[in-house]
Amino acid sequence: MTIQLRKVLISDEIDDICLEILRKNGVEVVKNCNLSKEDLLKEIAGYDGLIVRSATKVSAEVINAGVNLKIIGRAGTGVDNIDTEVATKKGIIVMNTPGGNTLSAAEHTCTLIIALTRNLGEASKSMKDGKWDRKKFMGTELYGKTLAIIGLGRIGKEVALRMQSFGMTTIGYDPIISSDESATFNTEWMPLEKIWPLADYITVHTPLIPQTKNLINDAVFGKCKKGVKVINVARGGIIDEDALLRALQSGQCGGAGLDVFIEEPPKDYTLAKHPNVIATPHLGASTIEAQVRVAEEIAQQFVDLAQGRSLFGA
């Protein structure tokens, strides 16, 4: 399959290597990260391709306005900000770069687990407030604790391997990863009902789909050990935010590491402000290395398609 790729719009902050690769291959590229929704609707008709990260919402309206659009690329993993159904109906190819930011997202997850267990957020804040409070911030070791990983795909597996080096036991669930496969990265596959009472920490690494929406909810918190800690570097809404707040307030949940939120940026910062929460503004993939990788990958995929080479992605 080959497509005529003359002009591409990049509407989110993506590393310049993406522009370089496309231009080197004869594609005209415009990068404009400040387009309002109205401007994007006006502009998009002039482009064959669109490359986004997560800020641009590629809605049905945008796709319908893109009368010449042939391809939409997501420099990242999740394609939740693209209406893939409408794109597919219109014969527009949607591509992503799964894998390019896996290590960064896994490292960010591990960072949150470690930071949670030693109260790093609040301890650092107290020093910045000029306090030397050694009693308030007693932590716990990770050694010997059980980390439950929900979603044993690319990121889940890398988190397991890294946290095992702290002496954590890793268990997990994934509907398409077999127990034999999870055993290859020393993680015992278990059904969810068996996982909840065993976990000291639960980290979620699934897409946000109907089956995973509010996967961790009031009923699940009720089945967990008191003080269980939860981490979400996947998508807001996999952990029910209202249930999480209730569990934090009652002490049933001992802490949460959150990189993603149902609404980004959130309108309500109550969760992020809770003393037992360490929150980051969707930084899982925000490393120089990951951003160069995803920018290179998406550009190369566009060029491959324009030159009739094989397809890859969402």
Ligand code: NAD
């Ligand atoms: P992946 O596709 O490699 O793995 C996801 C796994 O979830 C799959 O193995 C799938 O079978 C499993 N899964 C699906 N439904 C499930 C269910 N009901 N219960 C348990 N497991 C289920 O994806 P990945 O690259 O590991 O990414 C995981 C998540 O992280 C995605 O939501 C992605 O968008 C997100 N992500 C976030 C950041 C960030 O910046 N915070 C960066 C990269 C990826």
Ligand code: MLT
């Ligand atoms: C992804 O799905 O790749 C992440 O959300 C990271 C990003 O913001 O690009």
